[in-house]
Amino acid sequence: xxxxxxxxxxxxxxxxxxxxxxxxxxxxxxxxxxxxxxxxxxxxxxxxxxxxxxxxxxxxxxxxxxxxxxxxxxxxxxxxxxxxxxxxxxxxxxxxxxxxxxxxxxxxxxxxxxxxxxxxxxxxxxxxxxxxxxxxxxxxxxxxxxxxxxxxxxxxxxxxxxxxxxxxxxxxxxxxxxxxxxxxxxxxxxxxxxxxxxxxxxxxxxxxxxxxxxxxxxxxxxxxxxxxxxxxxxxxxxxxxxxxxxxxxxxxxxxxxxxxxxxxxxxxxxxxxxxxxxxxxxxxxxxxxxxxxxxxxxxxxxxxxxxxxxx
Amino acid sequence: xxxxxxxxxxxxxxxxxxxxxxxxxxxxxxxxxxxxxxxxxxxxxxxxxxxxxxxxxxxxxxxxxxxxxxxxxxxxxxxxxxxxxxxxxxxxxxxxxxxxxxxxxxxxxxxxxxxxxxxxxxxxxxxxxxxxxxxxxxxxxxxxxxxxxxxxxxxxxxxxxxxxxxxxxxxxxxxxxxxxxxxxxxxxxxxxxxxxxxxxxxxxxxxxxxxxxxxxxxxxxxxxxxxxxxxxxxxxxxxxxxxxxxxxxxxxxxxxxxxxxxxxxxxxxxxxxxxxxxxxxxxxxxxxxxxxxxxxxxxxxxxxxxxxxxxxxxxxxxxxxxxxxxxxxxxxxxxxxxxxxxxxxxxxxxxxxxxxxxxxxxxxxxxxxxxxxxxxxxxxxxxxxxxxxxxxxxxxxxxxxxxxxxxxxxxxxxxxxxxxxxxxxxxxxxxxxxxxxxxxxxxxxxxxxxxxxxxxxxxxxxxxxxxxxxxxxxxxxxxxxxxxxxxxxxxxxxxxxxxxxxxxxxxxxxxxxxxxxxxxxxxxxxxxxxxxxxxxxxxxxxxxxxxxxxxxxxxxxxxxxxxxxxxxx
Numbered sequence: 120x121x122x123x124x125x126x127x128x129x130x131x132x133x134x135x136x137x138x139x140x141x142x143x144x145x146x147x148x149x150x151x152x153x154x155x156x157x158x159x160x161x162x163x164x165x166x167x168x169x170x171x172x173x174x175x176x177x178x179x180x181x182x183x184x185x186x187x188x189x190x191x192x193x194x195x196x197x198x199x200x201x202x203x204x205x206x207x208x209x210x211x212x213x214x215x216x217x218x219x220x221x222x223x224x225x226x227x228x229x230x231x232x233x234x235x236x237x238x239x240x241x242x243x244x245x246x247x248x249x250x251x252x253x254x255x256x257x258x259x260x261x262x263x264x265x266x267x268x269x270x271x272x273x274x275x276x277x278x279x280x281x282x283x284x285x286x287x288x289x290x291x292x293x294x295x296x297x298x299x300x301x302x303x304x305x306x307x308x309x310x311x312x313x314x315x316x317x318x319x320x321x322x323x324x325x326x327x328x329x330x331x332x333x334x335x336x337x338x339x340x341x342x343x344x345x346x347x348x349x350x351x352x353x354x355x356x357x358x359x360x361x362x363x364x365x366x367x368x369x370x371x372x373x374x375x376x377x378x379x380x381x382x383x384x385x386x387x388x389x390x391x392x393x394x395x396x397x398x399x400x401x402x403x404x405x406x407x408x409x410x411x412x413x414x415x416x417x418x419x420x421x422x423x424x425x426x427x428x429x430x
Numbered sequence: 431x432x433x434x435x436x437x438x439x440x441x442x443x444x445x446x447x448x449x450x451x452x453x454x455x456x457x458x459x460x461x462x463x464x465x466x467x468x469x470x471x472x473x474x475x476x477x478x479x480x481x482x483x484x485x486x487x488x489x490x491x492x493x494x495x496x497x498x499x500x501x502x503x504x505x506x507x508x509x510x511x512x513x514x515x516x517x518x519x520x521x522x523x524x525x526x527x528x529x530x531x532x533x534x535x536x537x538x539x540x541x542x543x544x545x546x547x548x549x550x551x552x553x554x555x556x557x558x559x560x561x562x563x564x565x566x567x568x569x570x571x572x573x574x575x576x577x578x579x580x581x582x583x584x585x586x587x588x589x590x591x592x593x594x595x596x597x598x599x600x601x602x603x604x605x606x607x608x609x610x611x612x613x614x615x616x617x618x619x620x621x622x623x624x625x626x627x628x629x630x631x632x633x634x635x636x637x638x639x640x641x642x643x644x645x646x647x648x649x650x651x652x653x654x655x656x657x658x659x660x661x662x663x664x665x666x667x668x669x670x671x672x673x674x675x676x677x678x679x680x681x682x683x684x685x686x687x688x689x690x691x692x693x694x695x696x697x698x699x700x701x702x703x704x705x706x707x708x709x710x711x712x713x714x715x716x717x718x719x720x721x722x723x724x725x726x727x728x729x730x731x732x733x734x735x736x737x738x739x740x741x742x743x744x745x746x747x748x749x750x751x752x753x754x755x756x757x758x759x760x761x762x763x764x765x766x767x768x769x770x771x772x773x774x775x776x777x778x779x780x781x782x783x784x785x786x787x788x789x790x791x792x793x794x795x796x797x798x799x800x801x802x803x804x805x806x807x808x809x810x811x812x813x814x815x816x817x818x819x820x821x822x823x824x825x826x827x828x829x830x831x832x833x834x835x836x837x838x839x840x841x842x843x844x845x846x847x848x849x850x851x852x853x854x855x856x857x858x859x860x861x862x863x864x865x866x867x868x869x870x871x872x873x874x875x876x877x878x879x880x881x882x883x884x885x886x887x888x889x890x891x892x893x894x895x896x897x898x899x900x901x902x903x904x905x906x907x908x909x910x911x912x913x914x915x916x917x918x919x920x921x922x923x924x925x926x927x928x929x930x931x932x933x934x935x936x937x938x939x940x941x942x943x944x945x946x947x948x949x950x951x952x953x954x955x956x957x958x959x960x961x962x963x964x965x966x967x968x969x970x971x972x973x974x975x976x977x978x979x980x981x982x983x984x985x986x987x988x989x990x991x992x993x994x995x996x997x998x999x
Binding site for chain 2: 139140141142143144145146147148149150233367
């Protein structure tokens with residue numbers, strides 16, 4: 120008996136010591152040193168033709184390649200986008216359990232990003248159905264004060280249409296992005312014009328999104344005779360979030376506006392960043408710029424531009 | 431993680447009921463002993479905006495609990511029912527997440543030096559610098575483990591303990607898992623030749639590890655954080671000496687701004703005492719030694735360890751609740767000295783019954799720190815909070831500090847003297863003076879220079895007859911900072927053995943804001959009968975801080991009736 124107890128204790132002590140402590144030497148990875156070339160100029164934003172008439176509708180769709188109902192709902196979202204392509208911006212955020220990589224199950228592609236996971240955790244709970252979407256990161260009092268939309272509550276089509284019908288904006292926004300292939304470096308210029316006196320605090324989010332990625336997707340509507348187990352192996356994923364280019368760790372981006380900015384004042388923001396390593400085809404990359412009210416968390420304007428690749 | 435699913439509680443209660451009934455029937459479980467206690471603390475609240483009493487929609491708060499413990503031979507089991515309908519003001523509202531429940535239940539078995547406990551339990555290793563779970567009801571603090579614990583003594587003088595569990599977090603459990611063991615050798619028991627030696631020596635060592643998932647932070651967070659402690663104690667005749675050193679590996683938490691610096695703690699105490707004279711000197715230094723089972727936890731939640739206090743716990747109202755010191759687990763260095771001397775009875779100065787003089791000094795300062803990110807500590811902390819990569823501090827240690835380098839910032843000073851003298855069989859007098867310097871900005875987060883307070887207390891006890899007595903207190907606190915000067919008066923009539931009637935008042939006569947020069951009168955009646963105690967009071971309660979052993983909670987102002995019942999069986 121005594122030997123058994125002593126053996127048990129020795130095992131416990133050994134186990135405790137063995138699992139006891141993780142030593143972390145570099146908690147934050149050193150920021151990549153960018154090979155800037157001073158002779159390269161940032162692109163210019165066409166200040167004359169900026170959208171000054173309305174707030175664009177920024178839709179963040181939470182999805183995943185193992186989500187069987189996602190393709191049908193995404194199809195509806197893309198159809199709505201096609202009809203309102205000048206008024207809407209869509210980013211597909213792959214995160215959560217439906218986005219987990221499953222090599223054996225037939226889902227080898229990792230669409231997850233640290234920023235996407237952070238965003239997903241911020242806006243969803245364990246009981247939030249997927250797919251879901253948030254629209255300009257605000258709640259709608261005419262839709263039961265909902266902030267996140269899905270088939271279980273209110274589908275996103277009507278709130279998006281409502282948001283698309285707005286006819287004013289506090290800020291005009293423009294973004295241009297050159298990608299210098301030889302340096303693996305973005306030169307991004309964001310310009311904004313205050314259309315009213317701005318008194319709150321705003322942040323600017325700059326994201327890299329990739330379109331037309333071919334990778335497996337579970338689809339409840341797939342023909343099983345062609346796609347066994349309803350896994351569409353040549354599914355085309357649209358507007359996939361590839362990463363956040365700002366250095367700030369928050370979901371709202373870098374500080375952009377604080378204090379009082381009078382109507383008519385211009386603000387410029389320049390950013391150099393590397394192309395996220397997960398981008399498969401740089402020709403399909405898009406840069407999305409989003410201005411977020413830091414106090415309310417609401418998106419007040421967004422804009423996107425196709426990346427101009429400089430060989 | 432939910433702590434008290436109702437079924438578990440009901441099963442435990444049902445098991446208990448079975449034991450009790452069986453015991454009463456005199457059947458299978460003959461000889462089972464049931465004991466426990468009950469405690470109820472209730473307050474009724476009236477509106478009183480002038481003292482800043484919060485408006486309580488329910489107009490009342492009730493904290494109640496009962497412990498039931500059954501023992502028979504080698505076995506024991508217990509449950510504690512707690513109820514908060516809703517919690518009394520000043521206790522965390524999360525206690526009100528459930529109105530009644532069973533947050534504590536355990537079963538234990540002891541045989542041949544082996545003791546096994548499954549369920550909830552409290553534990554302490556050494557001084558607690560690396561592990562202490564305990565309950566302090568007055569603080570609303572309960573960090574009990576829920577898991578399993580084994581204690582074993584293979585030979586006399588050698589004691590080992592091991593445990594694993596989650597900690598209580600109001601009505602839930604912490605996400606973090608704690609694993610720990612401790613060993614202690616009592617040489618005078620282990621070595622038979624030393625059994626009768628005047629020199630008594632023991633040593634001990636502990637290792638504690640917590641696990642918590644790293645989550646999605648941009649930082650590479652250590653999921654397993656380990657710490658250890660070593661201690662010794664020796665006694666030789668009238669002299670005793672003890673010391674403990676604790677170390678904790680990188681443990682980035684919300685309260686230390688997610689730095690990866692290791693933590694260290696040192697505590698030593700030397701005491702000499704003989705009849706009529708005692709002296710104690712204690713020293714402590716702790717740096718980044720806050721150890722919790724959840725890195726996001728704040729306030730008094732989920733502490734794995736306890737850092738011994740180095741300040742006197744005053745009992746008189748003005749000294750105890752206006753500027754009491756709260757231990758700063760992220761770093762402090764301090765020294766405390768206590769001296770007690772009894773002037774012999776019958777001597778000229780000592781009088782017929784003798785006079786006791788007690789001197790106490792506490793001094794606590796910051797550490798001398800050198801931050802990597804910026805020379806200005808506030809700017810450095812801001813950069814750490816922003817999680818900016820700092821080239822000079824790639825491993826994110828935050829700052830450099832030596833455990834024994836004293837910084838310039840005064841956290842606390844308390845110089846106090848107490849003289850206690852019995853003049854005759856019917857009259858006893860005690861006088862106290864304390865001078866305190868208190869870093870109110872650090873401890874109470876109030877923008878101010880350090881508070882300098884002088885406190886005078888005179889307490890008398892007049893025995894009118896065998897059954898009747900009068901106790902009275904007169905207190906004054908003067909300070910040029912914070913709320914200014916206070917006076918306090920109390921008269922207590924005792925009718926032995928059952929009744930005590932108390933009337934007291936405190937008055938903030940020196941408040942710079944004349945509107946806040948307010949009286950806080952209270953009247954209280956207490957009835958005691960055997961193990962039952964019931965007290966009922968009505969009056970104003972001043973906002974203050976209640977501390978036990980350097981751990982504190984805020985007590986909000988209140989106006990109303992208070993009922994307290996305690997009973998044990």
